[in-house]
Amino acid sequence: MKKFILGILLTVASITEITYAQRTPTISYLSQEQIVDIGQSVELKCSVVYGDEYPVFWLKVESIKDRLPISSGTSLIIGDSRFSISYYADNSTYTLRIDNVQQTDRGIYECRVQVAVDNPTPAYVQLQVRFEPSITDNSTNNFITTEGKSVQLECYANGYPAPTISWRRQSVPFSSGGLIIKGNILTIPSITKDDRGIYYCIATNGVGRGHRRIINVEVEFAPVVTAKRPYVGQALTYDQDLECHVEAYPPPAISWIKDGEEISNNRDYRISHFATADEISDTTLRVITVEKRQYGMFYCKASNKYGSHNTSIELFETIIPVCPPACNL
Ligand SMILES: *[C@@H]1O[C@H](CO)[C@@H](O)[C@H](O)[C@H]1NC(C)=O
Numbered sequence: 001m002k003k004f005i006l007g008i009l010l011t012v013a014s015i016t017e018i019t020y021a022q023r024t025p026t027i028s029y030l031s032q033e034q035i036v037d038i039g040q041s042v043e044l045k046c047s048v049v050y051g052d053e054y055p056v057f058w059l060k061v062e063s064i065k066d067r068l069p070i071s072s073g074t075s076l077i078i079g080d081s082r083f084s085i086s087y088y089a090d091n092s093t094y095t096l097r098i099d100n101v102q103q104t105d106r107g108i109y110e111c112r113v114q115v116a117v118d119n120p121t122p123a124y125v126q127l128q129v130r131f132e133p134s135i136t137d138n139s140t141n142n143f144i145t146t147e148g149k150s151v152q153l154e155c156y157a158n159g160y161p162a163p164t165i166s167w168r169r170q171s172v173p174f175s176s177g178g179l180i181i182k183g184n185i186l187t188i189p190s191i192t193k194d195d196r197g198i199y200y201c202i203a204t205n206g207v208g209r210g211h212r213r214i215i216n217v218e219v220e221f222a223p224v225v226t227a228k229r230p231y232v233g234q235a236l237t238y239d240q241d242l243e244c245h246v247e248a249y250p251p252p253a254i255s256w257i258k259d260g261e262e263i264s265n266n267r268d269y270r271i272s273h274f275a276t277a278d279e280i281s282d283t284t285l286r287v288i289t290v291e292k293r294q295y296g297m298f299y300c301k302a303s304n305k306y307g308s309h310n311t312s313i314e315l316f317e318t319i320i321p322v323c324p325p326a327c328n329l
C-alpha cells in the first residue's frame with residue numbers, strides 16, 4: 001500500500017516536472033511575409049504559448065544588433081499613431097497593426113518573448129511595401145568619350161518589386177530610337193560618332209509610372225568636312241556662295257583656303273559659320289563680285305585635337321549668271 005502511494009506521488013512529481021518543462025514560452029504562430037501598397041493597413045500576428053508571465057515584444061529590426069521597440073505586451077512603446085497593438089486572450093495572439101503604411105515601414109519585424117534578459121525567444125516576419133522605382137546615383141551620368149572606346153552605360157534602381165531596367169535611344173537621323181536592350185548594363189563595344197546622343201534608362205515595376213534617366217553621350221571625333229556642291233559655277237561680277245558641312249567634336253577651328261593662303265573677311269570674301277548643334281556646323285564662303293583671279297580651287301578645312309580634314313570646291317566661270325544667289329541682286 002505504502003509502495004503504491006509512493007508510486008502515485010512519484011508519478012505526480014514527474015508529471016509536474018514534465019509540465020514545468022513544457023511551460024517554456026514558445027512562439028506558436030507568426031504571420032507570413034506581408035506585401036502591401038503604400039497607404040494600406042497591415043496586421044502582423046504573433047501567438048505565444050506558456051508566455052503569460054513573460055513580456056512579449058514587437059520590435060523592428062534596424063540592423064543586426066539594433067531593435068526599435070514597438071510594443072510591450074498590450075502597451076505601445078512607439079510614439080506613432082499609425083501603430084496599434086491588440087491581444088486575443090483565447091489564443092494568446094498579439095496583433096500589431098500598422099495603418100497608412102509608408103515605405104519606411106518595410107523591413108523585418110521581430111516578435112520576442114523575453115524569458116530572461118539574455119534569453120529572448122525571437123521570431124521574424126518581413127514586411128514588404130510596394131513602391132515605385134527610383135534610379136540610384138550609382139547609375140551613369142552624362143559623359144564624353146572618344147571614338148573607338150568601349151563604353152558601358154549602367155543603370156540601377158530601387159523599388160519593390162525589383163524594377164526592370166530597359167534602355168531606349170532618342171531618335172536621331174542615324175537611328176529610329178526605340179528599345180535597345182533590357183538589363184542594367186548597355187555596352188557599346190567600339191563607339192562611333194553615330195552612337196552619340198541621348199539615351200534613356202527606364203525603370204519599371206508595375207507601381208506608379210516608373211522612373212527615367214536621361215544620359216547624354218558625347219563622342220569626341222576628328223572633323224569630317226563635306227561640300228554640299230563640289231563644283232560651282234558663276235559668271236564674272238556676280239556673287240557666289242560656297243558651302244561646307246562640318247561634323248566634329250570638340251567644335252573645330254574652321255578655315256577657308258585658296259592658293260595655299262587662309263581667306264579672311266574683306267571686300268572680296270565673307271565667311272559665316274552656323275552651328276546647328278555642338279558637333280555640327282555649316283560654313284559659307286561668299287565670293288563677292290567674282291573676278292577672274294577668284295576662279296579655281298577652294299578648300300574648307302576643320303581641325304580639332306583629333307585631327308584635320310578638308311574638302312575642295314571648285315569655282316568655275318559661266319557665261320550666264322547662276323542663281324541663287326546671283327538673281328537676288
Ligand atoms: C486568434 O483569435 C482571433 C480572434 O479570436 C482570430 O482573429 C485570430 O485569427 C486568431 N489567431 C491565430 C493565430 O489563431
Ligand SMILES: *[C@@H]1O[C@H](CO)[C@@H](O)[C@H](O)[C@H]1NC(C)=O
Pocket residue numbers: 136137138156
Ligand atoms: C547601386 O546602388 C544601389 C542603392 O544605393 C545598390 O543597391 C546597388 O547594389 C548599387 N549597384 C552597384 C553595381 O554598385
Ligand SMILES: *[C@@H]1O[C@H](CO)[C@@H](O)[C@H](O)[C@H]1NC(C)=O
Pocket residue numbers: 257299301309310311
Ligand atoms: C587637304 O587634305 C589633303 C589630304 O589630307 C592634304 O594633302 C592637303 O594638304 C589638305 N589641304 C589643305 C589646304 O589643308
